[in-house]
Amino acid sequence: MSKVTVVGAGNVGATCANVLAINEVANQVVLLDVKEGFAEGKALDIMQTATLLDFDTVVTGCTNDYSKTADSDVVVITSGIPRKPGMTREELIGVNAGIVKTVSENILKYSPNAILVIVSNPMDTMTYLTLKTAGLPKNKVIGMGGALDSSRFKCYLSKALNAPANEIEGMVIGGHGDTTMIPLTRFASYKGRPVAGILDKAVLDKVVADTMVGGATLTGLLGTSAWYAPGAAAAYLVESILRDQKKVIPCCVSLEGEYGQNDICIGVPVVIGKDGVEQIIDYKLDEAEMALFAKSAAAVRATNDVLKEINMLS
Numbered sequence: 427m428s429k430v431t432v433v434g435a436g437n438v439g440a441t442c443a444n445v446l447a448i449n450e451v452a453n454q455v456v457l458l459d460v461k462e463g464f465a466e467g468k469a470l471d472i473m474q475t476a477t478l479l480d481f482d483t484v485v486t487g488c489t490n491d492y493s494k495t496a497d498s499d500v501v502v503i504t505s506g507i508p509r510k511p512g513m514t515r516e517e518l519i520g521v522n523a524g525i526v527k528t529v530s531e532n533i534l535k536y537s538p539n540a541i542l543v544i545v546s547n548p549m550d551t552m553t554y555l556t557l558k559t560a561g562l563p564k565n566k567v568i569g570m571g572g573a574l575d576s577s578r579f580k581c582y583l584s585k586a587l588n589a590p591a592n593e594i595e596g597m598v599i600g601g602h603g604d605t606t607m608i609p610l611t612r613f614a615s616y617k618g619r620p621v622a623g624i625l626d627k628a629v630l631d632k633v634v635a636d637t638m639v640g641g642a643t644l645t646g647l648l649g650t651s652a653w654y655a656p657g658a659a660a661a662y663l664v665e666s667i668l669r670d671q672k673k674v675i676p677c678c679v680s681l682e683g684e685y686g687q688n689d690i691c692i693g694v695p696v697v698i699g700k701d702g703v704e705q706i707i708d709y710k711l712d713e714a715e716m717a718l719f720a721k722s723a724a725a726v727r728a729t730n731d732v733l734k735e736i737n738m739l740s
């Protein structure tokens with residue numbers, strides 16, 4: 427019997443729970459929210475699709491009752507305020523740091539062995555905060571951002587190539603921010619062919635630019651943060667854990683010398699299985715890519731420093 431808790435029943439959390447249920451990734455999915463009746467309503471709505479979509483996963487909701495989350499194998503933390511148009515992820519830090527720290531503490535009272543998947547923004551910094559305060563081994567704290575950014579990269583590549591996204595390989599590493607993510611064009615391919623040999627440089631540069639502002643583009647269009655792709659990306663990560671799929675997914679994880687970085691959580695390719703982060707993959711970045719990664723890491727560190735300024739970390 428497997429159990430997943432999704433904290434935060436807003437658009438992203440509810441989408442994640444819905445995808446987990448439809449794909450029967452877990453036997454039980456618990457949605458938790460601070461807003462009275464909200465998670466219960468979302469859970470009931472999802473359960474009323476069970477016969478229509480033919481799934482047996484049981485989805486339940488609760489209002490701030492962490493005892494209902496007991497013995498969860500994986501916990502997805504989406505809670506926090508979403509980005510508004512014109513707002514950077516970094517501006518969210520003061521509010522969301524307090525929320526994420528409180529959530530992780532409450533979760534671990536009832537599920538001390540859970541693997542935590544962090545979605546809340548600014549995601550790299552929230553992952554770092556959780557790693558530093560939750561007392562979990564580093565393999566059990568995973569930031570989701572790279573999975574989402576990579577799916578956006580492959581979406582834009584599929585449009586440029588006029589080809590199915592599922593036949594395209596592409597990966598985004600670095601920070602989960604509009605200026606810090608690094609779409610790895612050198613490694614991107616379509617049916618085994620490097621996309622750099624198919625698309626001209628101007629088109630490929632536009633794909634990279636569109637990917638980097640993928641979240642901001644949607645925020646501008648929707649008036650709030652996106653939710654279908656972020657929710658599905660979190661569910662994709664959970665599935666690789668619970669089914670021990672050992673997929674290589676770019677995730678925000680703790681580095682101890684890998685890619686030339688220490689004391690930071692940032693997006694790199696990792697093997698995700700039943701133990702969470704099972705291996706960090708070295709993609710042998712070239713000099714230019716390493717320089718971009720170092721610049722991205724510096725920006726993430728600057729955001730992490732805010733945690734000390736607001737006394738969330740000593």
